[in-house]
Amino acid sequence: MQIVRSIDELRVALGASHKPSFVPTMGNLHDGHLRLVREAQSRGDKTVASIFVNRLQFLPHEDFDSYPRTFEADCTKLEANGCDVVFAPRETDLYPQPQTVKVHADPALGDILEGQFRPGFFTGVSTVVMKLFMSVFAGKVQGVAVFGKKDYQQLMVIRQMVRQFALPIEIVGVDTCRAEDGLALSSRNGYLSESERTEAVQLSMALRALGRDALAAANALSTHLHALEAKAMEGLRQRGWQPDYLTVRRREDLQAPQAGDALVVLGAARLGNTRLIDNFEI
Known part of the structure; x- marks a missing residue:
């Protein structure tokens, strides 16, 4: 397995590849990341994973400086799971000058849910x-x-970007990897105390219950949706959580659903100092 830092080194390493398969990560890898690497292996002629904690996607009060960085352990895991190239740029490699040219998601998709709470x-x-x-x-x-489906809205934003820029890249979404109790695996789970880790599964349970209620409402969903979402959020609040949203949306574009739409339930909530997200297609 090669470890490269610069874009030029990466392009040399991939020079003979006709169809690279790529898994972008911020490191601190868990089994969910490794599942993505194994999926990528079967889809290209050379498997690349990046490790880069991207300052641009952190708000000023968020955990950029404290985000866990476990580079050596990550490389060991990647090599054991068949990764061919690790691209681990320094900030000056990827952003040699201030990144004043930026890609903005369609506000209809990018300014709701996560985009609303993390502008x-x-x-x-x-x-x-x-x-x-x-x-x-x-x-x-x-x-x-x-990409993993745990970051459901992110996956949709990336798919839309690739489609609208006509990039010759197939975007593959892989189902969320979960612990035995149902908690979605996340690098931020490491912030949880022992008691918080036991409690954390309540987010997925609340979303599943909201999904069942939404399906039971069927053709009257649009009438009852607000009340169902408010009930789900209040249930978490009573357990000491601080929910940002628990919501039912149509899968196609994450807008408010109508009768007959394929649905997804999504949630984000803070438990102690840790913000967790999850979702289920229903």
């Missing part, structure tokens, strides 16, 4: 992903990039 987040995500795509896939006829 500017999807601009940071879209910009770094575009830059990573240009680093990995420049000069390639085709490529594959693999």
Whole structure:
């Protein structure tokens, strides 16, 4: 397995590849990331994973400086799971000058849910992903990039970006990897205390219950939706959580659902000092 830092080194490492498969990460890897790497292996002729904590997608009060960085352990895991190239740029490698040119998501998709509570987040995500795509896939006829569905809205934003810029990249979404109790795996789970970790599964349970209520409402969903969402949020508040949203949306564009739409339930809530997100397609 090669470890490269600069974009030029990356392009040399991928010079003979006709169809790279790519997994972008911020490191601190868990089994969910490794599942993405294994999926990528089967879809291209050389598997690349990036490790880069992207300052652009953190708000000033968020955890950029304290975000866990476990580079050596990450590389060991990647090599054991068949990764061919690790792209681990320094900030000056990826952003040699201030990144004043940025990619802005469609506000109809990027300014709701996560975008509402973390303004500017999807601009940071879209910009770094575009830059990573240009680093990995420049000069390639085709490529594959693999993302987890846990970041459901992010996956939709990236798919829309690739489609509208006509990039020759297939975007593959992989189902969320979960612990035995149902908690979605996340690098931020490491912030939870022992008691918080036990409690954390309540987010997924609340979303599943909201999904069941939404399906039971069926054709009257639009009438009862606000009350169902408010009930789900209040249930978490009573347990000491601070929910940002628990909501039912149509999968197609994350707008308010109508009868007959394919649905997804999504939630974000803070438990202690840790903000968790999750979702389920229903």
